[in-house]
Structure formats: C-alpha cells, structure tokens
Amino acid sequence: MNKKDWVRFRVSDVFLPSPEDLLHVPLADREIEGMIVDFSDSGLKLRAFAVVEVANGRTMVVAVEKLTLITPASPESEP
Numbered sequence: 001m002n003k004k005d006w007v008r009f010r011v012s013d014v015f016l017p018s019p020e021d022l023l024h025v026p027l028a029d030r031e032i033e034g035m036i037v038d039f040s041d042s043g044l045k046l047r048a049f050a051v052v053e054v055a056n057g058r059t060m061v062v063a064v065e066k067l068t069l070i071t072p073a074s075p076e077s078e079p
Helices: none
Strands: 006-010 015-018 031-042 043-054 059-063 068-071
Touching: 006 043, 031 059
Parallel strands: none
Antiparallel strands: 006 031, 006 068, 015 059, 031 043, 043 059
16 A cells, blocks of 8 residues: 555544544444555554544545555555
C-alpha cells in the first residue's frame, strides 16, 4: 500500500483515536473508507501503521494489516 491509496477498515480496528472516542460511529463493526496520507513505524517494523484521512477530514491511525485496498494510487501521484 502507498500514500493516496483508498482503503476500507472497521471502526474496531482503529488504533488512534480509540474506537471508544469515535462517538459518531455507533457500531464497532461498521466499515469506513479513506485515503492513506502517511505511514508510521512501530519499533523496528517500518510502515506498520497507516494514517488515513476519512470523509469528515479526520485522521485515524490503523494497522496496515487491517486495511483493505479499494483503489491503488496512480504511479504519477506518488511523491
């Protein structure tokens, strides 16, 4: 996965903010979609988390392994 890829994930898989802090999303199994805007490492594991911007402009941090790719970014959109 790369920056600007569109992904889908469950609310219960959100690392930050915690799913409990997402009051506007009533169901933990509800899926949300957004675009990857950045990545974060976890110790020695590079790009373990993705920073995903969702429709309301809010960003969420989700483990990359929990994401489902919807549409990959085009090669010319990569930095």
